[in-house]
Amino acid sequence: MSENTATAIESSAGESGTLHPPPLSLYVHLPWCVRKCPYCDFNSHEGRGALPFAAYVDALLADLDHDLPLAWGRTIQTVFFGGGTPSLFPPEAIDRLLQGASSRLRFAPGCEITLETNPGTAEHDRFELYRAAGVNRLSFGIQSFDDACLRRLGRIHDSGEAEAAVKLAQDAGFDNINLDLMYALPEQTLAMAERDLERAFALQPAHVSHYQLTLEPNTVFAARPPAGIPDDDASWDMQEHCQALLAAHGYAQYEVSAYARPGRQCAHNVNYWRYGDYLGIGAGAHGKLTLGHDGSILRRWKIKHPAAYLASAGRPEAIGGDDRIEPERRPFEFMLNALRLVDGFDLGLFTLRTGLPVDAIAPQLHAAVANGWLAIDAGHARPTDTGRRFTNDLISLFL
Template sequence: MRNPPLSLYVHIPWCVQKCPYCDFNSHGVKSSIPESAYVAHLLDDLAQDAKRIGQREVETVFIGGGTPSLFSPDGIAQIIEGMKRRINLAKDAEITMEANPGTLESGRFAAFKQAGINRLSVGVQSFQTTHLKALGRIHDATQAIDGIKQAHDAGVPTFNLDLMHGLPEQSLDNALNDLNTAIDLNPYHLSWYQLTIEPNTPFYSKPPELPDDDILWDIQQQGHARLQQAGYTQYEISAYAKEGHQCAHNLNYWRFGDYLGIGCGAHGKITDSDAGTITRTVKVKHPRGYMTLDRPYLDTSVEVARDDLPFEFFMNRFRLVEPCPIEDYEALTGMDLSNEVLQALENASTQGLLDTDKHQWKVTAKGRRYLNSLLSCFV
């Protein structure tokens, strides 16, 4: 068993208003954001987590939410400088921050770069006002376009554009028009994913009318072709990038890498190769509880059972287009290939979901389309 690459996730839970499709741990701003206090707690949380990793180098950082761009550039700079004093942060670390394209946030993009952000992920979701309103987004189509132009103008080395498809009452032409607008804005990376209805959201209690499966398939097929024609390569189920602009942080997730998670409700995964264990952690979820001084930030810490490791590994690894070296399974789980896993791999291959040889496994185009069927082989 070996320790995989290590990342850091930082959760900032506040947003202007919560979107009806969102099941993330986020909270609409009711008054002012306690930025200074929260930054202090984040760094204290990180100092405690640093004891888990010793001198292991942190290769990537992702500041997510919520809407982290509601924080001031000074606040973000304090977080990044505080990281450098508490962990062994790689000199060339990819440091991503999620941002919304509203006027306030996009006007700060250059200042966020100055604070140490070298990758932005801009949550556009759609360029059409009707869909933006249905999704509960607070920006309009003009602000969405201006936000991407601001990301270019800020000189951030790379940035992502988040775009949804399969929206309420969306047609094929409508979805492709959105995608064409995104491509014309020339982002380095495009996360293009289908809207799903998640439990404990307003959309779950009052589901909107979504396109049928035939339209969804046409959107995916024709959209994929357009992205390829425009020079974007698919490397994950819903991620496309120009050459050299894949998201290193997300790649580490999908390759079954390790990550610390600090902030409200943040999840972490830490391997201890000496002990042969993988531990998953979750921090206190609500901001009020998280910032209560007489309680720990850590809510739960659970060692992953060996019986669960095969599914956890494949659930992550098979989201990627790249082949998976067989040696990675043994090195990152600390387990040999059991008869049960070998049988599951054979079943997946027989169904045309997986290509296998003696060195690697590769998900087929059919496997990417029916990913749940592929993963069900390992349950």
């Protein structure tokens, strides 16, 4: 370890203090989708018949009212509608939710408001109405521009619908658009992964999320893995090649699977990765709040099934659980998020977000530097290229 590294750790070692409430976001979970994808492990449910949009917005606002005492006086910096398929909800439902939320909590000027969108649910006039409601960022779950890959993934759209949906959104005035793409898909080759990116580049999105297909527990793919999934070496080749392509087209990697043009990083997700706070409303939604009055950090989640949530939202019965994060658990929680960022974090941020001095993690920092996984300079810790490749090993030091 260099003398500068040791000095950087030691210079921050004695600093500690009370917890400072970080920026606050709002996450809204809309749980229904047209069809459950075989790789999906999110809390999503196939919609059958007419969906109770109005009743669900009522439940969301009651849920928010119940959580408001945890966030009195604070300002919402970002809003994210996740799912499920949020674009199943009509614009008037999104508008009513945003109007109700902004009447209960201050929204920051220019608040980033993201709506996840399935190209298979895009309609001509909806994007204009979403924009009028206040949505200013769209995230399209495209996954691939190869129709055979899309069929194997169980998606409800084809490549033509994906391109048409993005262009409709651009015509409606959206210029802050993310495209979700996956690689290491069943029967996918390196050339196919490259073609997916080239078709994405042609649409000129502001942001690309590019991540590897994984077989998550309790999914159809985990129970019955599809044939032709690329092996680890082929997957790594795809990752390296695609990262170079993204960089060459002006998309800088700022997180494990997130790439953006300058100034277009997802502010909502960056707040997560910097161990910020967020209210979570909706079936199965999770929240994390720093409570200044007693110096604690609370994680709260809501019950998952939409029918049960609708029946109990706004009452204690809707809370799936509360978990106070004790000081000994905070280093791992902080690192689980912050070490996903390519540029890492200031050591002082660790103290601000956890209330702990840096000397609480000094042995782990020294070990990470000695392993070549972390570089520390002038009070800033950054994962090395090796550290980013072995992120799980790096994070596990802080367990």
